[in-house]
Amino acid sequence: MPEYELYYFDFPLRGEVARWLFVYGGIPFKDHRVSVEEWPKLKGNKKLFPYGVMPVLHVGNDRVAESHVINRFIARLAKLDHAEDPLDHARLDEVYELVRAFYDDAFKYVITVFGFIPGDKNKAFEEILVPAFEKHVPNIERNIKGNGWFSERGISHVDLFYGQLLDMLNIVAQDFLKSEPESYKFWQRVTAEPRIKEFVAKRKQ
């Protein structure tokens, strides 16, 4: 069995979906948390970070980089990508792309709130987050099936991806998310999954 070691900052954002996928899939992994202060000293370590970026996933002696690549890799590993049904898999991949587009837009707001890029938070809320939500979320929500997930076959990596994005928004724009019932319910549904619930509860302590 290969040993999985994930390296990312000690906060959610781009590395968090990978953690959720491991946790939900019941796959043991080492969750290396690199502090913002440590990172400049560590990123030149080619053995640990061959690409000079995080998240990076060590799989035995191999390295997998780029968050979406890592997500898809763990999704396959955890059998959360519905690969056994090629059309369901492709349909989930469509939704993944919709969520990815929303993530890319919303991320600018999130990193403004966290102070990683300069900018007025209220202005960023009105000019970035709200339009991104209006543009992407109706297309995403249209794909939620009667069972509450993006596939009639049950939960997938894409539900965890979208749930984690909503969880991030619940941290930085809680009142806003609460005012959007469909997405708020989706966030509640994902974070009510026992293993995710436990992970998130521990994370917040």
Add this chain to the structure above:
Amino acid sequence: MPEYELYYFDFPLRGEVARWLFVYGGIPFKDHRVSVEEWPKLKGNKKLFPYGVMPVLHVGNDRVAESHVINRFIARLAKLDHAEDPLDHARLDEVYELVRAFYDDAFKYVITVFGFIPGDKNKAFEEILVPAFEKHVPNIERNIKGNGWFSERGISHVDLFYGQLLDMLNIVAQDFLKSEPESYKFWQRVTAEPRIKEFVAKRKQ
């Protein structure tokens, strides 16, 4: 057996990789070519274009949309995604993301040349294509293995994706591509594959 029908404009660009994947994989498909004039009349047809966009792939009574989703779907179908080796698959997925980032940047130049967006071609060459090439291509080329492909296991969907992107640049910026020996050789290598060679030769008649 499902029947595959691809709808896209009568030119390469975002639908062409799908065609190459079908052709290389020896999978029969209907290559519907929609003219630029026809498209505004057809795009409201929800049966043909449920998302109002092209490319769209009809698989029996199902529809798959979004070029990367379609590419990955056909890659699996044609066994060109090396899914049998999860780490090789992930490594190829990494290169796919690098090529995708280059495609997104270079595409702005291509559609300027074709007149789909306004802009001066020479200015776009200097300000868009050249910097995009310098930014992305060294990272992509670093992944070419001794056998000339992105995996030591042999050709994959990512080679066809990058080869098709270079083929597009060979149409709009031939002299530039010729001046870049590594990429030029890669383009020659992909388009020398018998089925691709035959398809491209017919396409240009």
